Amino acid sequence: MRDTVTRCYRVYGIVQGVGFRPTVSRHAKKCAVTGSVSNKGPYVEIFVQGTLENVDSFRTLLEKEPPKRAVILKINEIPVKEPVVFTDFGIIESKKTKGEIFISPDIAICDDCKKEMYDPKDRRYLHPFINCTCCGPRLTILDTLPYDRERTSMKEFPMCEKCAEEYHSPATRRYDAQPVCCNECGPEVYLIGRSEHGRRAITYTRRVIKKGGIAAIKGIGGFHLCCNAENPEAVALLRERKKRPMKPFAVMARNIDAVKKECLVTPEQESILTGHQKPILLLDRKSGGRISENTAPENPKLGVMLPYAPLQLLLFDYDDGITMPDCLIMTSANTSGAPICRDDEDAVRELSKLCDCMLSHNRLIRIRADDTVMDFYKNRPYMIRRSRGYAPLPVPLSMNFKGQVFAAGGELKNEFCIGINDLFYMSPYIGDLEDIRTVEAFKETSKRFLTLLEAEPEIAACDMHPMYNSVEVVKSASLKTLEIQHHYAHVLSCMAENDYSQRVIGVSFDGTGYGTDKTIWGGEILFSDYEGFERSAYIKPFLQPGGDLSAKEGWRIAASMILSLSENEEEVWAAVRKLDLCSDAEFNVIKAMTEKNINTVKSTSCGRLFDAVSAILGIRKRSTFEGEAACALQYKAMEYKGAEAVPSYILEEDNAIILPTHDLVYDIVKKRLAGENISYLAWYFHKSLSEMAVSACLKIREKTGVNVCALTGGVFQNTLLLSMTDDALTDKGFTVLTHSLIPPNDGGIALGQAAAAMYRLNRK
Ligand code: ZN
Ligand code: ZN
Numbered sequence: 001m002r003d004t005v006t007r008c009y010r011v012y013g014i015v016q017g018v019g020f021r022p023t024v025s026r027h028a029k030k031c032a033v034t035g036s037v038s039n040k041g042p043y044v045e046i047f048v049q050g051t052l053e054n055v056d057s058f059r060t061l062l063e064k065e066p067p068k069r070a071v072i073l074k075i076n077e078i079p080v081k082e083p084v085v086f087t088d089f090g091i092i093e094s095k096k097t098k099g100e101i102f103i104s105p106d107i108a109i110c111d112d113c114k115k116e117m118y119d120p121k122d123r124r125y126l127h128p129f130i131n132c133t134c135c136g137p138r139l140t141i142l143d144t145l146p147y148d149r150e151r152t153s154m155k156e157f158p159m160c161e162k163c164a165e166e167y168h169s170p171a172t173r174r175y176d177a178q179p180v181c182c183n184e185c186g187p188e189v190y191l192i193g194r195s196e197h198g199r200r201a202i203t204y205t206r207r208v209i210k211k212g213g214i215a216a217i218k219g220i221g222g223f224h225l226c227c228n229a230e231n232p233e234a235v236a237l238l239r240e241r242k243k244r245p246m247k248p249f250a251v252m253a254r255n256i257d258a259v260k261k262e263c264l265v266t267p268e269q270e271s272i273l274t275g276h277q278k279p280i281l282l283l284d285r286k287s288g289g290r291i292s293e294n295t296a297p298e299n300p301k302l303g304v305m306l307p308y309a310p311l312q313l314l315l316f317d318y319d320d321g322i323t324m325p326d327c328l329i330m331t332s333a334n335t336s337g338a339p340i341c342r343d344d345e346d347a348v349r350e351l352s353k354l355c356d357c358m359l360s361h362n363r364l365i366r367i368r369a370d371d372t373v374m375d376f377y378k379n380r381p382y383m384i385r386r387s388r389g390y391a392p393l394p395v396p397l398s399m400n401f402k403g404q405v406f407a408a409g410g411e412l413k414n415e416f417c418i419g420i421n422d423l424f425y426m427s428p429y430i431g432d433l434e435d436i437r438t439v440e441a442f443k444e445t446s447k448r449f450l451t452l453l454e455a456e457p458e459i460a461a462c463d464m465h466p467m468y469n470s471v472e473v474v475k476s477a478s479l480k481t482l483e484i485q486h487h488y489a490h491v492l493s494c495m496a497e498n499d500y501s502q503r504v505i506g507v508s509f510d511g512t513g514y515g516t517d518k519t520i521w522g523g524e525i526l527f528s529d530y531e532g533f534e535r536s537a538y539i540k541p542f543l544q545p546g547g548d549l550s551a552k553e554g555w556r557i558a559a560s561m562i563l564s565l566s567e568n569e570e571e572v573w574a575a576v577r578k579l580d581l582c583s584d585a586e587f588n589v590i591k592a593m594t595e596k597n598i599n600t601v602k603s604t605s606c607g608r609l610f611d612a613v614s615a616i617l618g619i620r621k622r623s624t625f626e627g628e629a630a631c632a633l634q635y636k637a638m639e640y641k642g643a644e645a646v647p648s649y650i651l652e653e654d655n656a657i658i659l660p661t662h663d664l665v666y667d668i669v670k671k672r673l674a675g676e677n678i679s680y681l682a683w684y685f686h687k688s689l690s691e692m693a694v695s696a697c698l699k700i701r702e703k704t705g706v707n708v709c710a711l712t713g714g715v716f717q718n719t720l721l722l723s724m725t726d727d728a729l730t731d732k733g734f735t736v737l738t739h740s741l742i743p744p745n746d747g748g749i750a751l752g753q754a755a756a757a758m759y760r761l762n763r764k
């Protein structure tokens with residue numbers, strides 16, 4: 001015994017329902033250590049005994065090769081005072097108790113299952129619902145806890161004898177896999193409103209797509225609308241029926257080779273594309289691809305994903321002799337504003353007129369999950385929409401928080417968050433709460449999440465905006481509420497994602513949010529920590545004539561800014577006409593509105609400033625979808641290849657620094673009128689704005705000594721502005737926090753709200 005050591009590890013994370021204990025047991029045998037593994041509430045406990053060398057190599061192996069789908073958040077080593085002697089390594093069966101389960105996100109079909117599905121000799125040959133311990137739906141089929149088949153959508157499908165055998169045997173790939181099923185006992189696909197089901201339904205759908213039609217297809221987290229991405233007429237038809245003229249559609253490609261024919265793929269991107277979460281990745285398009293230009297018009301990027309549900313693979317490859325295209329449009333099926341359709345009733349009501357057939361199945365979707373959308377920044381994922389495959393993976397903080405909180409998130413791109421001690425669970429994407437149907441989805445999903453996580457929040461955090469539906473819902477629940485200013489929540493979200501809790505200079509460049517002075521904010525530099533914030537700097541306020549309309553029509557803001565371009569009215573009129581911003585009549589209306597302050601709000605919105613400049617440069621005067629004008633401006637700027645310095649200054653007022661964006665706009669108007677190149681000017685705008693932010697950060701550092709900046713807010717989805725600002729700050733010696741797996745946009749603010757609420761709860 002003298003040379004024997006005994007260690008006890010507690011492993012936290014997604015460690016249940018993913019084959020954790022069998023893997024641990026295999027590792028132990030490999031390393032010649034004895035001991036045991038058991039589920040202990042929120043963690044798995046492992047005892048290992050052996051020589052120091054063997055015990056160390058076990059630990060290394062556990063960290064290097066955890067069970068495929070496990071997510072290890074942390075491993076704590078617990079001192080062992082009086083070790084018992086273990087003669088072998090055992091899996092200890094334990095009862096599931098309250099609070100025990102970390103809910104796993106849905107997992108894309110694994111290679112083993114794929115192989116079986118296409119093996120004519122396998123009993124799950126072409127089974128559209130094949131899954132195993134390593135793959136399959138999780139969150140989306142969960143009803144209540146504890147997580148076992150009886151409490152999932154699979155309860156209606158009793159296991160056949162063979163499936164039950166696999167389910168109960170630790171030696172099989174399907175040990176403890178709740179959704180396990182086969183052709184005998186599993187769910188079935190069928191066409192809504194037609195008699196075809198099973199094989200015939202799949203073939204019928206493939207034929208519709210092949211012929212240029214549109215199919216609605218029920219997937220893991222909701223329905224998609226699908227058509228041949230390589231057929232311009234089919235894509236045009238979908239645009240026409242969906243009344244969606246410009247917004248890019250996502251594409252599902254047959255395999256990674258098909259992706260590489262259309263787009264540039266780095267090794268890091270490839271590993272995400274082919275990984276088990278299968279988000280939509282925004283990739284740079286190559287020329288000469290086969291995908292219709294109309295899939296993402298005037299856009300250098302394309303949103304691409306690979307099939308993640310067995311049924312999606314069957315759309316590409318089936319044994320019915322039909323050859324399918326390599327790339328299909330796969331866009332969330334919903335009417336504008338409404339949440340993604342998840343059952344037949346939704347589909348019939350909302351999709352009948354949009355598609356030529358509807359392929360559904362009888363496994364219920366309990367929780368909707370849209371596809372996750374991800375960009376890349378400096379070779380790392382940069383989240384745009386965090387949903388399927390990622391929700392509800394918790395964000396861990398190391399603050400030793402205790403308690404439970406709920407955070408409602410923002411009004412647009414809503415995702416809510418539940419904090420339990422140091423873990424923060426973000427919901428899947430809910431959508432825009434301006435639509436009452438989405439508000440219903442918000443209520444239902446948040447209720448279900450609270451049940452699943454067995455959470456009873458003590459505080460609910462929300463935005464400050466008096467008109468937000470999310471705020472109303474929170475306030476109507478009888479809970480203590482905490483209002484968090486929108487852009488401060490963005491900063492907190494970035495801090496939380498980086499597990500950083502000291503003071504930061506938070507650059508929150510965003511669309512719009514309600515400020516503490518009741519005006520619209522959105523271009524803020526907030527000196528922040530968990531205690532609160534100081535508004536250290538902001539974009540020079542401008543007017544947004546036309547209220548909500550101005551968010552879609554950048555020319556309105558441009559026109560109102562140009563009103564003060566010069567004292568000389570003739571010069572102003574000449575500029576508006578030459579820029580072709582609007583008609584004379586329209587300009588007169590804007591003039592009257594701003595002079596008389598009719599339906600006009602004061603704003604520091606950075607997003608709206610991008611819209612205005614986009615209009616001034618003649619790139620987009622209005623947007624058909626959120627962010628269109630700003631994205632087009634970014635793409636235009638990316639065409640410029642220079643990197644010269646630009647003049648930049650900031651203004652210091654009594655209590656704050658002002659970013660003189662008005663002057664920048666006038667400068668750009670004059671240069672444009674003088675015939676300067678558009679892509680240069682687009683770049684010049686990005687560069688100057690970034691320089692202003694950097695100058696302000698330098699000034700704040702001078703005053704406070706704080707050397708850490710956080711870059712957050714929807715505008716920082718713009719990776720050109722992000723890299724300019726990030727690089728310049730880094731150059732000046734700042735530590736820069738950026739987002740990665742939490743969106744910089746409003747989809748991420750619930751995390752900041754939740755962290756703030758948890759902080760309040762723990763500050764005593
Ligand atoms: Zn599998
Ligand atoms: Zn079966």
Ligand code: FE
Binds near residue numbers: 510513
């Ligand atoms: Fe925002």
